[in-house]
Amino acid sequence: MAVVGPGSPSALHQANLARVLAAVSGAHDGLTQAEIGRQTGLSAASVTNLVRQLATSGEVAVTWELRAGRRSRVVTPTPAHRFVIGLDLGRTHIRGGVATLDHRLLAQQYRPMETEPSVSDTLAKCADLMAVLLHQASLTRTDIAAMVVGVPGPLDSASGEIGAGAVLPELSGIHLERRFSEALDFPVVVENDANLGALGEFTWATAAGPAAPQVYVRLSTGIGCGIVIDGSRLWRGASGTAGELGHISLDPSGRLCRCGNRGCLETTASTPALLENLSEAMERPVTLPEWLAMATRGQSASVRLLEEMGRHVGAAIASLVNLINPAVVVIGGPVTASGDLLLAPVKQAIIQRSMPSPGAVVKVRLPRHPDLSELHGALALAATHAPPGFNT
Ligand SMILES: [Zn+2]
Structure with a gap:
């Protein structure tokens, strides 16, 4: 490719x-x-x-x-409805874009978010971002075929809700597609952000991938993963929540997790868990950019924590490798700006802890466009929701 x-x-x-x-x-x-x-x-x-x-x-x-x-x-x-909008909603940001149906990005916006905003604040920011994007691309609402919003939480396909204990608690317990569609006065499709990351990595402006599963793991406040099968289809599972890698329990007597279980991967390998650990060691609050900068300079506690994170994440991925025998695993999320400091221990743990045959074939790499995987996925999914006859 x-x-x-x-x-x-x-x-x-x-x-x-x-x-x-x-x-x-x-x-x-x-x-x-x-x-x-x-x-x-x-x-x-x-x-x-x-x-x-x-x-x-x-x-x-x-x-x-x-x-x-x-x-x-x-x-x-050419006639209207040839464009799509995607929004990627994170705990600390909203990113949005407008694209053509054949994956050409026309406009892009990024907004930082204050922590724990209200639902109405979040919806108002999304509406504002939509207006700015349309203006930037010189389009009107009638030009838009479909819109997808990505959220950081497992989305239950029956209830349309992200479950309690999700990364954005203020968004849990409401039918997200209905609320977004009402607030934006536009039909909105809502999807889990790790699923969008997978679509972005494996289906946005790229040749068709292998039939074997391709996996995108997103390391952030939570740890999720999206699985693409048959080259371009998301594997959502029975109720839409497949891929909750962060809640694989690695230690039955470990720390209590926000999901109610003990010893989940997230309790030892999510960025907040590790930053808490590092802040304790440094006796001051440490942010993610500071951690990554210190690790790049070789500061030993920072490097060690990245290695630990990589080992834990790699151990969980090794189970996934044994279960579904993927062709590719992409490791995404802000912490992957550390490059090989994180990726090398992930790879090592996968090789050590998976069976030889699936462990030998799986390719593990960083994203093609590290900050844009989820946005690209939102736009790629929106293009598949365009009315028939407008797909290119
Ligand atoms: Zn959990």
Whole structure:
């Protein structure tokens, strides 16, 4: 599979396509190619090539019209509903984006969140972000085919709720799709963030993956995992909550977990658990960026805690490897900015603690776009919810 780096010719080409599409989308009676050139700063030859490609993929229509006394090629956006919105809701942030159905990101926004906001605060922030994204991409609500919001908690498919003891307790006990749809005045699909991370990693702007399971593990305030099977389908389980890796009990007499069980992986390997441990050792509050910075400088307690985290997470993943024999395991979440300091002990624990055959085939790696996996997944899932006839 070709890897597209941010500075590669292919990434630049994709960015230029998005610029042309954003310019055209903002002008509902169309733009001449010269106007597109002026708005985007691209050369006439580039605009011609990019417009030809967008017309071939059905994203714009090109007609000859009389404009300012001259016959000009006018580029107009194709009918509405060709775009999707995704929001990724975390404990400390909301990230949002607008994309085309074929996975081209047109606009992106990030907002930090204060801890433990009320439901109405969260919904108001999401509504505001939606408006800003539409404005940034020069679109209206009628251009949007579908919208997906990711939440950090196991989502029960029957009740539509995230369970008690979830990372965002203020969102538990309510039918999330209904509340979001009412507040945003738009039909919203809600999905677990680790599931979205898996879709983002394995189905966003990438070639079809293997038929064997691919797993995305998200290490954060909670520890979740999303499982993609048959190349592109989420494996949700009987009630939608498959992949709660953080609540695998590794020590029956260990610490009490917020789920009510004892010795869950989260009690020893979630970032709050480890930061509490490090803060005690340092005799002052330590934040995640500080921890990672100290570890990068080689501070021994910080490095040791990353190794411990990696060993615990790797032990839990080894059980998963034995159970479902995945082809790929991607380790995501903010703590993976530490790179090999975390990834190496994870890999080592998987090799040591899984059976030789599945342990030998599984590829363990970091995400392709570390901060964007969940957002990409929200947009990829939204594209699959677009009305029939609009899928590319
Ligand atoms: Zn638990």
